[in-house]
Amino acid sequence: MKDLPKPKDFYSRLMHRPGSTDWMDTPVDIRKGMYCYAANPKSLNILSAPFARDWNPVEEDWKLPENWQQILHEGFKERLERFRSFKVFMDICVRCGACADKCHFFIGTGDPKNMPVLRAELLRSVYRNDFTTFGKILGRVGGARPMTLNVLKEWWYYMFQCSECRRCSVFCPYGIDTAEITIMGRELLNLLGLNIDWIATPVSNCYMTGNHLGIQPHAYKDMLDFFVDDIEEVTGVRVEPSFNRKGADILFITPSGDVFADPGTYTCMGYMMLFHYLREKYGFDITWSTYASEGGNFGFFTSHETMKRLNAKMYAEAKRLGVKWILGGECGHMWRVINQYMDTMNGPADFLEEPVSPITGTKFENAKSTKMVHIAEFTADLIRHGKLELDKSRNNHLKVTYHDSCNPARGMGLLEEPRYVIRNVCNHFYEMPENTIREQTFCCGSGAGLNAGENMELRMAGGLPRANAVKHVHEQHGVNMLACICAIDRAVFPPLMEYWVPEVGVTGLHEMVANALVMPGENKRETDLRGEPLEGMEGDTDE
Amino acid sequence: MKLIERVAAQQSAIVKKWFELVAATYPEDTARFLKSQKDPFANPVGQTTFSGLKAAFTALLEGADAQTQAEALDPIIRIRAVQAFSPGQATVFILALKPIIRETLKKELTGDSAYADLLDLESRIDEMLLIGFDIYLKCRETLFQLKVDLEKNRIYHAFERAGIVTLESEEGATPEPQ
Incomplete structure (x- = not known):
């Protein structure tokens, strides 16, 4: 018995720990059941939204415009200038982790990229790379990374795994409203026609x-x-x-x-x-x-x-x-x-x-x-x-x-x-x-x-x-x-x-x-509004 | 002392190891959270998993019926059925109990009777795996049914009541606008 393998070695293929690489190195896996279908181009056209097209999130080619990186960069820049709160939220997070375990999507899915801090880092990393001297000099060491197709797909996947409920912001000592980061993330994705249909068609x-x-x-x-x-x-x-x-x-x-x-x-x-x-x-x-x-x-x-x-x-x-x-x-x-x-x-x-x-x-x-x-x-x-x-x-x-x-x-x-x-x-x-x-x-x-x-x-x-x-x-x-x-x-x-x-x-x-509600002139209620019979309706309570 | 009694004596150590192994099926940061946050409402996955494992282990030792075992396993598998696990990954934690017991009782596994007892216990674990797999499949079927019901009910039932569309009978095809 002394040569028995350790429990963790049994069934190792099935028991293995996923995503143990650094978050920047963990590629996005767009999993069925977790994402919503892409926006119907007809709906986007009605709204005069840009780049309406048929595309499929699980396909390699998202049919992006050739200059998509430039569009995103300029869109990011414009929003940093227009929305002071966005700029502040990009800068002031100290990554204390107070929000990390407060998100229902993190708690329920167990996916670390659903920690509000990390979801925001998806944007912040690009912000540092494109708009801060620190990020430009230090690069990855300073938490910066350039916008790539994989990063874009990660943005899309996780910006649509946030319900903008703001529970995380209740716990942030700096009052960062992470929902507003998602709002901006989605707004940027919309510049490339990357909405979901459950939003675009309604x-x-x-x-x-x-x-x-x-x-x-x-x-x-x-x-x-x-x-x-x-x-x-x-x-x-x-x-x-x-x-x-x-x-x-x-x-x-x-x-x-x-x-x-x-x-x-x-x-x-x-x-x-x-x-x-x-x-x-x-x-x-x-x-x-x-x-x-x-x-x-x-x-x-x-x-x-x-x-x-x-x-x-x-x-x-x-x-x-x-x-x-x-x-x-x-x-x-x-x-x-x-x-x-x-x-x-x-x-x-x-x-x-x-x-x-x-x-x-x-x-x-x-x-x-x-x-x-x-x-x-x-x-x-x-x-x-x-x-x-x-x-x-x-x-x-x-x-x-x-x-x-x-x-x-x-x-x-x-x-x-x-x-x-x-x-x-x-x-x-x-x-x-x-x-x-x-x-x-x-x-x-x-x-x-x-x-x-x-x-x-x-x-x-x-x-x-x-x-x-x-x-x-x-x-x-x-x-x-x-x-x-x-x-x-x-x-x-x-x-x-x-x-x-x-x-x-x-x-x-x-x-x-x-x-x-006792309506003037009403009959004795025998059912509730759902048509389900009511019992003991003679005005006596059971408590 | 029979093997089952020795296993029972090590219950808390075994359940702790079992829980750690299940937690290790999640990414590192998540596993840390699952193990450290004790509030069941702040950490439903970790706490539900822990109490489910405890109940499943007790059911196993007591030779409880399939229903009792299912009640213990259901909350854990119900969660794993909607997370990023394949069917095997969602249920393999049940089998993981085997090597944990073998390792914990390594020194005491001597003699034919101990091995006979071990085989018996491991067979019960195999049975538990099948119970777990039934639960997994039921959970997935519920999910698929929810998707189907959603499409059927969301619009058409309300419209039918308004007299705008007619719903076919149960086995009917997609409703058509009038």
């Missing part, structure tokens, strides 16, 4: 038709009319949404996912029921738009200019209809765009009024400049002022936990309002562990345009830290419903739960609000 649809799926106004209205029938079936009340109505007090804009994809559709019904309730009780005056029919802004994942173009349509529609202010639905990055970029892109929206709730008189000070109020805040305010009649026992079959969607949580500090609403419409609410919620919330793993189907492995790995926390509260408290306030979350959590914690469903906030 952007093109949004630009042409007004929403991601390219649904035309009549179909958008048809869908909402269908919800009217559904709501009547459940409640006996026929709601009457209005469309494109000039002179309405408020314009409502929500992600189109709420209108077209389950389970967001139930949240959409929730908005409609709430608006009807408020109109009946307090004369609330709101209109939907079939033109500004998308809150989401995938332009944000493309370039500043594209983000600006798409954001502008919401304000153009508000101006056209002559409303006082805009109420926004449960969306994720729409709110980061509004809260962080809108004001200097398309603002100030001085043709609108500073938002005041017509029901409670509350001034939404935080929306003073953008004139756009988040519906979670709006509803929390209504509840706080006792304006909603709620029977929360109707949600007794739900044991709810709440996922802080990255952008509303970290991008605008919306932490308490959704919780306040949940506590007022549900009897059973359980928080996930502290280091997975609020500012430290883990991303769904599919944000920033990564919610395609072909990259399912990436999505499942990236969503693991979130799912792991959900699994914990499911095992501890029997949690069976994951609530969130983002349409991408509502679209991507069902498969994520199916893979990791199949016993847990997914809901938006206003689906639960509507289930609890």
